[in-house]
Amino acid sequence: RRQGGAAGGLLGKIRARVRGRGSELKSGVPRYLIFNQHILSGYRVNFTVRDSLYSLFTLHNESINIWTHVFGFVLFLVLAVALCWAPHTMLDVTQAGANETSAKEGGVVPGVKIEAPVTWAATPDAAALYTEPILLLQKARKRLGKALHLDEAKDNLRKILKDVEINLFRGKEKSKLQPAMIKTNFKKTLKFLQKELKKRNVGKALHVDEVRGKLLELETQLRAIITKNFKVEYWPMFVYLVGAMFCMASSSMAHTFSICSPKANMWWWRIDYVGIAVMISTSFCPVVYYVFLNEVVWRNFYLVLILALGSLVATVSLMERFQRDDYRFYRAFLFIAFGMFSIIPLIHAFFLHWKDPIDSQAFNRIIGYELMMGAQYLGGALVYATQFPECAFPGKFDLFFNSHQVFHVAIVLAAYTHYIAVVEAIEWRYGGPSAGIAL
Ligand SMILES: [Zn+2]
Structure with a gap:
């Protein structure tokens, strides 16, 4: 006992x-x-x-x-x-694709990494709506990194920005976009960059670094839109x-x-x-x-x-x-x-x-x-x-x-x-x- x-x-x-x-x-x-x-x-x-x-x-x-x-x-x-x-957002916009870091771009934009393509099983179309413009913007930055002069990349950049615009604002999925998602800031930056790139002697008006900065700005804004609107x-x-x-x-x-x-x-x-x-x-x-x-x-x-x-x-x-x-x-x-x-x-x-x-x-x-x-x-x-x-x-x-x-x-x-x-x-x-x- x-x-x-x-x-x-x-x-x-x-x-x-x-x-x-x-x-x-x-x-x-x-x-x-x-x-x-x-x-x-x-x-x-x-x-x-x-x-x-x-x-x-x-x-x-x-x-x-x-x-x-x-x-x-x-x-x-x-x-x-x-x-x-x-996780606060299931849409993975922060995880980096390790093999595609900025180092490859010659350190064009330090500290910014390129994301691996996002898989969003439930609604892939909605995911593509936001991830594709991000990938496009990253492509634009990459393109600019290789160019010695802005005039070389100008036409290509304009095309990419057009695609971004179509993707976000004119695509057939537009109806799925909530009005709040279309951030005026984003649109403003996009329009500004498009206008500047249209100018004849773009290299004199706009410095390469400035364009890079604007591209990065667009990306950051887009990422903020995603994080905010897909917050769980x-x-x-x-x-x-x-x-x-x-x-x-x-x-x-x-x-x-x-x-x-x-x-x-x-x-x-x-x-x-x-x-x-x-x-x-x-x-x-x-x-x-x-x-x-x-x-x-x-x-x-x-x-x-x-x-x-x-x-x-x-x-x-x-x-x-x-x-x-x-x-x-x-x-x-x-x-x-x-x-x-x-x-x-x-x-x-x-x-x-x-x-x-x-x-x-x-x-x-x-x-x-x-x-x-x-x-x-x-x-x-x-x-x-x-x-x-x-x-x-x-x-x-x-x-x-x-x-x-x-x-x-x-x-x-x-x-x-x-x-x-x-x-x-x-x-x-x-x-x-x-x-x-x-x-
Ligand atoms: Zn009981």
Whole structure:
């Protein structure tokens, strides 16, 4: 036997106070502590907040319930921290192609490197729209580097600048350009350079270095436009991860401290149910945001609607009647119904994207993960409501593998599956499969 220090002795005492309700009728388990009729032992009776904290490190009928969601909390915390290092733009405009550095150009523009061609799997046309002008500008600089006199390169430069202009402002993809993307500064510099190069004795009016400077300026401006307009918004994902963390934390705390008193019991379970409502509401947020990225009105409509429905569900779950054990079917039904609401925006999005083969391919992957998530949630809720297997074998699953524990594991799995679905959505909207978000 362990005869360790004071802590060991204390845990031993705490352990000894965990009771079964069949054997000790005299000091029976209070009614409010019985959260499941088929669990006969492992109850913590007359535990203070401190005892409950210590009981984290002993085995009782809530141990697995607590630790499954502590694990979930840590998982989503790690994912949230990892997200801080996720790339701000999936369109890679800073990574240099090592074999094509400025050294090759005779150090024309020190410190500026030539990018490797960008792959943007989801919308290659949109990527080309911005990367091609950059490559053209780099070509122009290269051309100028080899020329001894500006007049030699002049015609070539003009042609390249024309191409840049066509690419950015007159191409058939023009409709995809948002007005904000067409930066007046960029256009001004481009026009100035074009005008100057048109002049007859260009070498006298404009120095080679000046042209180089202007070309570099154009490139910098274009890169700024790209970085700004293809900036990945991560806040909806953070909203979800924080919501999941709140759900996991409130659940594990409820399972730890709800046994302290009838009042604590009532309030902790309310907080637990609010946690589920928060989890479902925040799950919607990134999906709606990324799927309706370009349909701002619909996006805001769904986000506001979800906020309203989430508040309603949270309010209902604060009602006293809602806490009772025999209301577990209604609880399961309410949360499932709220979760099922996600089908509506997804069907809507399906009709927006099904025509485009690349979009629909990515969208189908998202739907696949969301269906998997749905199956995990539904499976968990079904087990939760039917209280299987302990209903068939009362007392046999008091400590391990009872319905509530299965339900907890299903929630963590479903929440993680949803995270993957959102990562898919981000990659679809902002970049290729090398998006670099932790999975
Ligand atoms: Zn629970």
